Amino acid sequence: MEGYTHMNVTNNDSQYSLPNRSIKFIKESNLLNRKNEERLNSAVQVIDKPIKPPKPSRNASYRNTSEVPVRRLPQAIIIGVKKSGTRALLEFLRIHPDVEGPGPEPHFFDRNYDKGLDWYRSLMPKTYEGQITIEKTPSYFITEEAPRRMLQMNPDVKLILVVRDPVTRAISDYCQAASKRRVMRPFEDMAMLDQSRGVVNTTWSAIKIGLYQKHTEKWLETFRREQIHLVDMQKLITEPAKELAKVERFFHLSPYITDSHFYLNRFKGSFPCLIRKGKVHCLDGRSKGREHPKVKKYVLNRLRRFYAPFNARFYQMVGHDFGWPVV
Numbered sequence: 006m007e008g009y010t011h012m013n014v015t016n017n018d019s020q021y022s023l024p025n026r027s028i029k030f031i032k033e034s035n036l037l038n039r040k041n042e043e044r045l046n047s048a049v050q051v052i053d054k055p056i057k058p059p060k061p062s063r064n065a066s067y068r069n070t071s072e073v074p075v076r077r078l079p080q081a082i083i084i085g086v087k088k089s090g091t092r093a094l095l096e097f098l099r100i101h102p103d104v105e106g107p108g109p110e111p112h113f114f115d116r117n118y119d120k121g122l123d124w125y126r127s128l129m130p131k132t133y134e135g136q137i138t139i140e141k142t143p144s145y146f147i148t149e150e151a152p153r154r155m156l157q158m159n160p161d162v163k164l165i166l167v168v169r170d171p172v173t174r175a176i177s178d179y180c181q182a183a184s185k186r187r188v189m190r191p192f193e194d195m196a197m198l199d200q201s202r203g204v205v206n207t208t209w210s211a212i213k214i215g216l217y218q219k220h221t222e223k224w225l226e227t228f229r230r231e232q233i234h235l236v237d238m239q240k241l242i243t244e245p246a247k248e249l250a251k252v253e254r255f256f257h258l259s260p261y262i263t264d265s266h267f268y269l270n271r272f273k274g275s276f277p278c279l280i281r282k283g284k285v286h287c288l289d290g291r292s293k294g295r296e297h298p299k300v301k302k303y304v305l306n307r308l309r310r311f312y313a314p315f316n317a318r319f320y321q322m323v324g325h326d327f328g329w330p331v332v
C-alpha cells in the first residue's frame with residue numbers, strides 16, 4: 006500500500022485509516038468479505054476532513070439563474086454490457102453536477118416501449134438546460150429493436166458501452182443467476198455442452214452476451230461510430246478519474262471528476278468507492294463485486310479460445326484493443 010495517501014474516516018466509535026487515491030495494482034477478482042462489507046457500511050461513512058470542493062463546472066452556471074428545471078428524455082444512454090460495471094459507471098458519472106439520471110433501470114427500449122415517450126420522460130429527474138440526462142439499461146445491448154427505437158427518439162443520442170473480458174463477464178453473469186436460485190449447476194456444466202470434447206454451450210445467454218462483435222454490429226449499422234463511447238471496465242476500476250474524464254469529453258462537459266472523488270477501502274476489496282458530499286459510497290457488495298467461483302482451468306482456456314476470434318473482430322470494428330486474448 007506504499008504510495009497511497011490516507012484519510013481518517015470516523016463515526017461515533019470507529020476510526021479507520023483508509024487510502025483515498027492512486028487506485029492501482031488491482032485485479033479483476035475481488036475478495037469481498039461480506040462481514041467486513043457490513044462493518045464498513047455501518048461504521049464508516051463520514052470523512053474527518055472536508056474534501057476540497059473541485060472547481061465548479063462551466064455548465065453549472067444555470068444555478069445562478071431563475072430557470073425552472075424540467076424532465077427531459079435522456080441525451081445519453083449506457084446500453085450495456087450487463088455485468089461489466091454499468092452501475093459503477095452511472096454512479097461515478099453522477100458525481101458530475103451536470104449529469105443526472107434515474108437510479109433504477111427504465112427498460113424502456115426493451116420491455117416498456119409500448120408505454121410511450123411521455124412515460125419514459127416521467128422517469129427522468131428534473132434538469133436544467135446544459136445538464137445531461139443519462140440512464141442505464143444493460144439489456145438494450147442485446148435487444149434487436151433497441152437501436153432503431155433509440156434512433157427514432159433522438160438520432161444524436163450519445164451511447165456508452167462498458168465492456169469487460171467476456172469470460173469473466175460470463176462468470177459474473179452466472180454468479181448473479183445463481184444468487185437468485187436455490188440450486189444451480191456448476192459454471193462448467195452450464196458453459197460447456199461437452200467438456201471432454203470442448204464443446205461450448207453457445208445457446209446459454211451468459212455466453213451469447215459476450216459475443217460483443219455480433220451485438221455491436223447492429224448498433225454500428227444504426228449509429229455513427231463517434232456516437233458510441235467505449236469504457237473499459239478494468240480501467241474504470243484501476244483509474245476511474247482518468248476513464249471518467251474521457252466520458253466528460255465525450256459529453257462536452259467541463260472537467261470535474263478527479264482522483265479525490267474516489268478511494269479504495271480495504272474492506273471492499275479491489276473496487277473503488279466514491280465520495281459524494283463528503284460521504285463514502287460503495288456499491289452494494291451483495292450484487293456488485295461478488296466472489297467468483299473457481300472455474301476449472303481447462304474450461305477457462307477453452308472459453309478464452311472460443312472468444313478469441315470474436316474479440317479480434319470486435320477490436321477491429323471499434324478500433325480499440327482491450328487486451329483480451331485474440332488467438
Ligand code: A3P
Nearest residue numbers: 088089090091092093177276277288293294295
Ligand atoms: P462482479 O460482481 O462479478 O465482480 P454491472 O453493474 O453492470 O452489473 O456490473 C457488475 C460488476 O461491476 C461487478 O461484477 C464488478 O466486477 C464491477 N465493478 C466495477 N466497478 C465496481 C465498483 N466500483 N464497485 C463494485 N463493483 C464494480
